[in-house]
Amino acid sequence: MRHVYNRLLCLYPAVFRRRYGTEMSLDFAEGWAEARAVGPVAAVVFASRVAGDLVVSLVREWTRGFRIAIAAATAGVTLLLWSVALRPWAWQWDMQIGPPPRARTAPPVTETELLVLATAVLIPVLVVLVCATRLVKRPEVTHGATRTERGSRTASGKPA
C-alpha cells in the first residue's frame, strides 16, 4: 500500500515532492500500520481519508500562486461557452415588419449543445470550490526575510 502511495506522491509538483515526499511517505506508513492494527474498517476509513486529502491537496499545490489568473481565465471560457450555447447561428436574422409569415418552433437542441451547456454550468462551480477559500481568507501579511536553521533559504509570504 505504501508503494502505491509513493507512486501517487509523484503527482505533486516536483518542488513540493522533493521537500516533503519522504515525510509524507513515512507518515502514511505509520498511519496505515496503526489503522491496520485497529481493524479492516479503520484501514478502509484511513485509505479513503488519504485519498480525499490527496485530491484536495493536489489541486491546491498545483494551483498555488496563480489562482486569480485561473479564475479570470475560467470566467472568460465560461462566457465563451455560454455565447456558444446561446446558438447565435440558429437565430432568425431576417427581421420583417408585420406579422410573421408562419409560426416557427425553436430547432431541437443537439447532444453536443447540451454537453456544452453542462460544462458551462459546471466550470464556475468547480472554480468556486477551488478558489473561494483562498480568495476570501487572505491575510495581508508582510514579513522580512527569514532564515531557517537548516539552510539559507530566505522568503516572505502570506499564509492562509
Added chain:
Amino acid sequence: MAAYQPLTPAVFHVLLALADGDKHGYAIMKSVEEHTGGTLRMGAGTLYGTLQRLTDAGWVLEVTPPQALSVRDEKRRFYRLTADGRQALGAEVKRLEDLVRLARRSRGVPKAARY
C-alpha cells in the same frame, strides 16, 4: 496585528500544536487530532502544504532534530514556532476571545451558549 487575521483552521491548529514545543509532521497531525477530539484530522497533503506556507512566511522554522531519536524518526524534519508565529497565534486567540465576548453580550444568542 489585525493584518494577520483571520487564520484558517488548518493554520491555527498547526500553530497551536507547535506552541507546545518542536514537533515533526506526524506528531503535529496527532496533536491536532487530540486537540480537536478527533473532529479535525489533517491529511499529510494539507499539513505539509500548510507547513510550507508557514515556513515561507517565517512563522515556522525547520530545526535540527533532537539527539535522542528513535530510528523511525531520524528521517523526519522537526518544526518550531517562531516569534512571529507565536505573535500571530496570540493575535488570533485574542480575536476569537473578542468575538466570543461580543456574542455573550448579545441578547439574540441563547443563554445556554453564552456560558
